[in-house]
Amino acid sequence: MNTTDRRNWLKTVALGGGFTLLGGLQGYASLTPDAQSPFKGLAKLNSNENPFGPSESVRKVIQENFEVGCRYPFQYMKDLVRDIAKKEEVSEDCIVLTGGSTEGLKAAGLVYGLEGGEIVAADPTFQALLRYAEYFGGYVHRVPLDASLTHDLDAMERRVTGKTRLIFICNPNNPSGTLLDSGKLRDFCSSTASRAVVFSDEAYYDYITEPDYPSMTSLVREGYNVIVSKTFSKVYGLAGMRIGYLVARPDIASRLQDSLMANTNSLAILAAKQALADTDFYKFSLAQNEKCKDMIYAQLDQMNLPYIKSHTNFVFFKSGMPIGNLIEKMGAEGVQIGRPFPPLLDWARISTGRIEEVEAFNRGLQRVLT
Numbered sequence: 001m002n003t004t005d006r007r008n009w010l011k012t013v014a015l016g017g018g019f020t021l022l023g024g025l026q027g028y029a030s031l032t033p034d035a036q037s038p039f040k041g042l043a044k045l046n047s048n049e050n051p052f053g054p055s056e057s058v059r060k061v062i063q064e065n066f067e068v069g070c071r072y073p074f075q076y077m078k079d080l081v082r083d084i085a086k087k088e089e090v091s092e093d094c095i096v097l098t099g100g101s102t103e104g105l106k107a108a109g110l111v112y113g114l115e116g117g118e119i120v121a122a123d124p125t126f127q128a129l130l131r132y133a134e135y136f137g138g139y140v141h142r143v144p145l146d147a148s149l150t151h152d153l154d155a156m157e158r159r160v161t162g163k164t165r166l167i168f169i170c171n172p173n174n175p176s177g178t179l180l181d182s183g184k185l186r187d188f189c190s191s192t193a194s195r196a197v198v199f200s201d202e203a204y205y206d207y208i209t210e211p212d213y214p215s216m217t218s219l220v221r222e223g224y225n226v227i228v229s230k231t232f233s234k235v236y237g238l239a240g241m242r243i244g245y246l247v248a249r250p251d252i253a254s255r256l257q258d259s260l261m262a263n264t265n266s267l268a269i270l271a272a273k274q275a276l277a278d279t280d281f282y283k284f285s286l287a288q289n290e291k292c293k294d295m296i297y298a299q300l301d302q303m304n305l306p307y308i309k310s311h312t313n314f315v316f317f318k319s320g321m322p323i324g325n326l327i328e329k330m331g332a333e334g335v336q337i338g339r340p341f342p343p344l345l346d347w348a349r350i351s352t353g354r355i356e357e358v359e360a361f362n363r364g365l366q367r368v369l370t
């Protein structure tokens with residue numbers, strides 16, 4: 001076997017193992033759950049993933065670049081950092097690539113929570129940064145969401161003191177799916193950033209449909225004490241590849257860079273670079289998400305169950321049943337739904353996903369609750 005044949009043969013063997021979907025795709029809608037999945041046969045609607053990813057063009061890049069698996073990721077970072085800096089309109093030294101945005105959230109939790117650092121956050125909200133800070137001796141002031149399950153910015157501002165080191169905003173918020181008024185958000189961030197660092201978790205930013213809704217990267221550009229996290233796990237469909245990034249002023253960015261533990265990996269970097277270029281898949285994913293959300297809303301309306309109009313790829317609704325029971329009963333219907341979010345223990349979070357998965361959710365919910 002000559003070298004080229006051998007290489008092709010190796011690729012074929014490798015593809016047979018994990019990437020069985022590459023041949024003959026007739027558009028994204030034809031993608032099916034991968035054969036190796038431990039979730040086979042289940043509607044997996046518990047983790048806010050995008051089941052259509054990676055896009056076809058990203059799969060091709062991954063397939064054609066297996067050999068980078070033997071190289072450390074650092075030499076591949078520069079190109080992606082350049083593309084992200086251009087997209088976010090900041091200089092390259094404002095970007096920190098991370099292993100999923102979780103690594104960036106944890107690095108910030110460590111840096112600002114260490115040894116008694118105080119943090120102000122909404123409750124419930126995404127926990128990665130907060131829990132990590134607590135592990136390292138930080139103290140988190142949890143401020144309940146308001147009656148519409150949105151961050152209560154006035155109450156949060158009242159909790160900021162001279163000891164506060166970081167204010168955590170998750171916008172749109174996980175699990176409620178709510179979006180802050182853009183003017184209020186900007187005013188809050190710009191005024192509190194003189195007293196502590198503001199962290200804006202924008203994992204779901206791409207799903208916002210409100211025109212010209214600002215990312216808090218605009219404040220980074222203006223030199224504020226603001227850190228923004230973004231991810232390739234959601235609309236780009238790369239949750240399993242583990243890649244995300246932080247945007248912050250260069251002095252803050254370099255401190256966070258030094259606190260990373262694992263970093264992302266070479267294949268993920270190449271995949272993310274291609275994902276940014278694949279605007280067709282991006283648009284497809286957003287359209288699919290809107291379709292699925294409408295199907296979920298219609299079901300909840302028909303069953304008279306309260307829910308929050310979501311700016312994300314999931315819907316938070318009040319089932320009225322203790323969440324532990326609902327998770328178990330929906331599991332028996334073949335549908336995985338989101339974990340408990342105390343104190344809202346008769347609410348449930350359901351991710352969008354494939355149309356068939358949402359249909360299974362709708363059928364299952366109807367059976368379980370009636």
Ligand SMILES: Cc1ncc(COP(=O)(O)O)c(C=O)c1O
Nearest residue numbers: 100101102126174203231233244
């Ligand atoms: C609000 C929020 N931030 C961050 C993340 C972390 O995602 P990742 O580490 O995959 O970027 C999630 C994941 O669900 C999330 O909901």
